[in-house]
Amino acid sequence: MQEHFADEYVKMAQAQGYRSRAVFKLKEIQDKDQLIKPGMNIIDLGAAPGGWSQFARPIVGKKNKIIALDILPMEPLEGVDFIQGDFREQAVLDQLYAVLDGVPVNLVMSDMAPNMSGNKGVDQPSAIYLGELALETAKTVLTKDGVFLVKLFHGAGFEAFFKEVQQSFAKVAIRKPKASRPRSNEVYILAKGFK
Numbered sequence: 001m002q003e004h005f006a007d008e009y010v011k012m013a014q015a016q017g018y019r020s021r022a023v024f025k026l027k028e029i030q031d032k033d034q035l036i037k038p039g040m041n042i043i044d045l046g047a048a049p050g051g052w053s054q055f056a057r058p059i060v061g062k063k064n065k066i067i068a069l070d071i072l073p074m075e076p077l078e079g080v081d082f083i084q085g086d087f088r089e090q091a092v093l094d095q096l097y098a099v100l101d102g103v104p105v106n107l108v109m110s111d112m113a114p115n116m117s118g119n120k121g122v123d124q125p126s127a128i129y130l131g132e133l134a135l136e137t138a139k140t141v142l143t144k145d146g147v148f149l150v151k152l153f154h155g156a157g158f159e160a161f162f163k164e165v166q167q168s169f170a171k172v173a174i175r176k177p178k179a180s181r182p183r184s185n186e187v188y189i190l191a192k193g194f195k
């Protein structure tokens with residue numbers, strides 16, 4: 001908690017009216033890679049408390065769709081459709097497709113992370129599994145040239161997952177934003193140009 005309150009990104013998030021410090025990870029990737037563009041429809045997985053959707057909303061424009069999903073509740077955000085449910089459940093995925101209603105998706109971003117038990121043998125496969133599910137969804141809904149951003153953790157299964165992403169996208173890179181704590185092995189895979 002001490003570290004949390006002292007964290008400069010937590011203070012910046014509070015000062016700028018953002019719901020999470022995680023917003024600065026997306027902002028940094030956005031500044032470098034311009035993944036969010038006006039006119040995009042976006043799916044935001046693991047969205048609560050809503051920082052990423054909050055950041056993306058003014059960029060995409062009023063006519064476009066942002067669908068946010070999380071297992072936890074989220075305070076409503078204007079112009080963002082929210083689905084509460086466990087992304088691992090087929091019923092929740094079906095709900096996502098129903099809300100999407102055939103709208104072409106340009107960006108799938110996932111900041112989902114499982115509840116960490118501290119046991120790498122359990123946590124890493126859980127994180128890879130969420131990444132796999134996000135990738136499957138991205139492959140189902142993205143338009144040609146669509147973008148996929150996913151949080152993962154270095155460790156068992158990471159390389160194989162990275163290669164799997166490379167098969168479906170033209171350009172794949174790893175990003176480690178400054179706002180991501182250096183001692184965490186969390187990274188983001190940014191994949192552009194869905195084939």
Ligand SMILES: C[S@@+](CC[C@H](N)C(=O)[O-])C[C@H]1O[C@@H](n2cnc3c(N)ncnc32)[C@H](O)[C@@H]1O
Nearest residue numbers: 020022046048049050051052071087111112113
């Ligand atoms: C780091 S937080 C996301 C922060 C968010 N990007 C923001 O800026 O506010 C990770 C989120 O993933 C969600 N999550 C973890 N497992 C999930 C699952 N199986 N289904 C849906 N959401 C999940 C957690 O509830 C948590 O809110």
